[in-house]
Amino acid sequence: xxxxxxxxxxxxxxxxxxxxxxxxxxxxxxxxxxxxxxxxxxxxxxxxxxxxxxxxxxxxxxxxxxxxxxxxxxxxxxxxxxxxxxxxxxxxxxxxxxxxxxxxxxxxxxxxxxxxxxxxxxxxxxxxxxxxxxxxxxxxxxxxxxxxxx
Amino acid sequence: xxxxxxxxxxxxxxxxxxxxxxxxxxxxxxxxxxxxxxxxxxxxxxxxxxxxxxxxxxxxxxxxxxxxxxxxxxxxxxxxxxxxxxxxxxxxxxxxxxxxxxxxxxxxxxxxxxxxxxxxxxxxxxxxxxxxxxxxxxxxxxxxxxxxxxxxxxxxxxxxxxxxxxxxxxxxxxxxxxxxxxxxxxxxxxxxxxxxxxxxxxxxxxxxxxxxxxxxxxx
Numbered sequence: 001x002x003x004x005x006x007x008x009x010x011x012x013x014x015x016x017x018x019x020x021x022x023x024x025x026x027x028x029x030x031x032x033x034x035x036x037x038x039x040x041x042x043x044x045x046x047x048x049x050x051x052x053x054x055x056x057x058x059x060x061x062x063x064x065x066x067x068x069x070x071x072x073x074x075x076x077x078x079x080x081x082x083x084x085x086x087x088x089x090x091x092x093x094x095x096x097x098x099x100x101x102x103x104x105x106x107x108x109x110x111x112x113x114x115x116x117x118x119x120x121x122x123x124x125x126x127x128x129x130x131x132x133x134x135x136x137x138x139x140x141x142x143x144x145x146x147x148x149x150x
Numbered sequence: 151x152x153x154x155x156x157x158x159x160x161x162x163x164x165x166x167x168x169x170x171x172x173x174x175x176x177x178x179x180x181x182x183x184x185x186x187x188x189x190x191x192x193x194x195x196x197x198x199x200x201x202x203x204x205x206x207x208x209x210x211x212x213x214x215x216x217x218x219x220x221x222x223x224x225x226x227x228x229x230x231x232x233x234x235x236x237x238x239x240x241x242x243x244x245x246x247x248x249x250x251x252x253x254x255x256x257x258x259x260x261x262x263x264x265x266x267x268x269x270x271x272x273x274x275x276x277x278x279x280x281x282x283x284x285x286x287x288x289x290x291x292x293x294x295x296x297x298x299x300x301x302x303x304x305x306x307x308x309x310x311x312x313x314x315x316x317x318x319x320x321x322x323x324x325x326x327x328x329x330x331x332x333x334x335x336x337x338x339x340x341x342x343x344x345x346x347x348x349x350x351x352x353x354x355x356x357x358x359x360x361x362x363x364x365x366x367x368x369x
Contacts, residue, residue, distance in 0.1 A: 039232075040232040040235050040236065041203075041207065041232075043231040043232040044207050044210075044230060044231060044232045044233060044236055045207075045210075046231050048211075048225070048229045048230040048231065048233070049229055050229070
């Protein structure tokens with residue numbers, strides 16, 4: 001019994017170094033594993049790059065008829081090109097009331113909003129309906145007979 | 151860590167989770183005689199879960215229409231971040247799942263584990279094998295490549311060998327005389343909803359049964 005007493009270490013302070021090291025290794029490996037699963041999923045959910053989204057709109061003036069409208073997509077928004085006697089006008093199709101897309105009424109020569117019945121003149125001015133602001137004009141340039149919105 | 155323990159403690163106080171967890175997970179010992187080959191079934195289930203989650207991700211972009219299907223898969227592979235990885239995992243894990251199911255079955259057959267009282271485990275397992283191959287077959291058509299088109303054509307040709315009804319079955323499966331957009335839509339609905347629903351219920355049965363009888367322990 002005296003012999004056993006010599007090897008009794010129970011009163012010495014316990015060093016947890018090895019245990020801590022093992023715990024850290026396991027924790028680190030687990031973190032890396034979780035990371036390699038979570039990272040691709042988060043990356044996948046990110047908004048993907050769309051090809052040709054911010055391309056400028058190009059329309060040959062020859063294709064436009066007086067009194068007719070031409071619809072195009074520009075930076076995710078619909079734009080309407082209307083050919084008047086004195087040249088083309090370009091409007092953002094989004095109604096200034098609540099943002100529905102207005103449509104060109106060839107017979108009356110004005111814009112109609114399908115949602116709440118707003119009417120805008122061919123110059124984009126308010127004619128009737130629940131609106132007070134005219135349609136937003138979109139800047140454009142004409143180069144070599146081509147209308148460019150960029 | 152302390153926060154997690156506090157939350158767990160709060161839930162445990164109310165729902166008494168710990169004894170259930172101990173009984174089913176932390177203190178449920180693996181029999182000493184069980185070899186690593188006993189993992190194949192669980193691994194097959196794991197690949198199924200991988201398929202479910204990668205499938206959900208792919209579904210965000212996939213378009214089941216003959217004009218758009220191939221483009222949408224190409225879009226996933228080249229424009230979506232990590233899309234190539236998710237698409238590849240879904241395709242490779244499909245092969246892996248079939249391999250694991252077959253290895254699981256081979257072990258059960260070799261050790262004659264299918265004998266009483268586990269006959270129905272085997273029967274439900276055979277259904278699960280068939281459902282797994284159906285999942286693979288319907289999924290194969292969805293990218294709408296030359297390979298998938300002709301693969302579906304050859305595959306749907308098989309029931310024509312059935313006497314009298316053969317040609318009718320072929321047309322029923324193809325939703326017409328030839329592989330078309332109708333076939334694509336049908337296979338899509340099978341692949342993402344109908345078959346997963348059926349396969350999940352068979353899996354549920356399979357797992358409930360093995361919990362009731364316990365696993366077969368080698369002598």
